[in-house]
Amino acid sequence: MNEKLSALMDGELEREDAQQVIRGMGSDAARRACWDEYHLIGDTLRGESSGEVQRRQKAAEAIFARLSVEPTVLVPAAMKAAPVEKRTRMALAMAASMVTVSAIAVVAFKQQGGIVAPVQLVQQVAPKPVSQPATPAEVRVNDYLAIHRQFANPEAFQSASARRDSAR
């Protein structure tokens, strides 16, 4: 595992492997500590200040903490198809709530047309922009969705039923 961490730091891992290692770190404190240490070693060798090191370490912790509670992403590449405005909006919303530095880095990278799997994953699971209250049209579609899915998606049905009850 440590070799993989090291390879990830050097950007030498394949996309799938990288995603797996990063996801793994979300739940494994020992591996995270290892990751931090490797970075600390690297930073010290490059002669960076300890304040900078600490700040970065905090940012990394925040990212992994979020990763550990995020849902499974079944379509990791779907973001590529999203229109640029949507991506930028999501990234900006995330910047406000989450990891400013990384998010801006992602946007910059996107605009250059580059794709970095690990960073992209972080972006993918970013919280949605502050949600507007659902319009009547959206409520309608959600109710129909629940009916169409029936019990395949109980949460959808329950929330739809609850809305109907409160509307009465």
Next chain:
Amino acid sequence: MQPPKVLVVTRHSANLKLPDRMRSPPCVAIGLLVAGLGVVTALTAPLASAQTKNVSEWLERMSKSARELPYTGVFVHQTSEGTTTSRVTHLVDKQGNEHEKLEMLDGPLLEVVRRNEEMFRYHPDQKTVRHDRRATGRFFPSLVTGSPAAIAENYRIKLGSVERVAGHDCQWVVLEPKDTMRYLQKLCAELGTGLLMRARLYNERNQMLEQFTFTQVDVTGAVKTQDVRSRFEKSPGWQRDVAERDVMKPVNSGWQVGNLPAGFRKVMEMVRNLSGRKGPVTHLVYSDGLLHVSVFVEPSGGVAVASSSRVIDDSAMSVVVRPMSDFQVTVMGEVPLGAVQTIADNVTRRR
């Protein structure tokens, strides 16, 4: 915080790579061998028809076993929205009535009991039982609802490898769409009974959108009648949802889809009285034997409706909303957006 979920993720990324490995059915090797023997003309024709017969049989068995066998098991449903775990119990009684019970094992308690086409949803948190009619038919493990012949008209069907799922050996059957009106599906059926063990849905870019998989299943037949009843059936103080109780009558609604995509047939037509609507809502369900599309038509009551079409987040669900004179038409289904759009464009009033 949730290590089990992370485990699923890891396993899942590994699974995503599987399909490439599955594309080398042994029959290819046999075919080559036969060619090598120089008896090509004599043998390939019967071989091909045997293959066709074989895939039809697998589809038939998947459909039949899910409808007729007694079974009980736990399955996981994964989409981009998350993962839910449910227990399903199925039995056909001596009178030939089909019973099914579905218990949600994640989140708030919910039990769904089905008797033939009637569904009862028990919500213990609201002490309410809701009565509905089974409409869309997309219920694991009963995903194959059409005839194999009809399905074969719109999908290229191939046998894949044999894999072990939840302790059972199962045969992969790959269904590739012949047009852009449906998605690629991979179904794995238990060797002995034909019961579906795992089902996957992929978009046109070969990305998995949805997976159902048994994590444990018992097909030895030890299901009793009480197992398919809700434990809340006799609880005191429950109310029936009156608003939805007597609305599910099949009707001739006067609405239809004029020019359906190939292979889609109407499987259900009903009128629903939903609160918050200007009038009764017509609900039509179309299926190609595997996937389902719902058409909802409601009076718009003079309110202008904006047209919109989209795929819901990263899910398999496409939705189109459009105005039509004094009505609003909403079409949705686990099919490509183009298929939903085609259906929405062809909704007409019957004369």
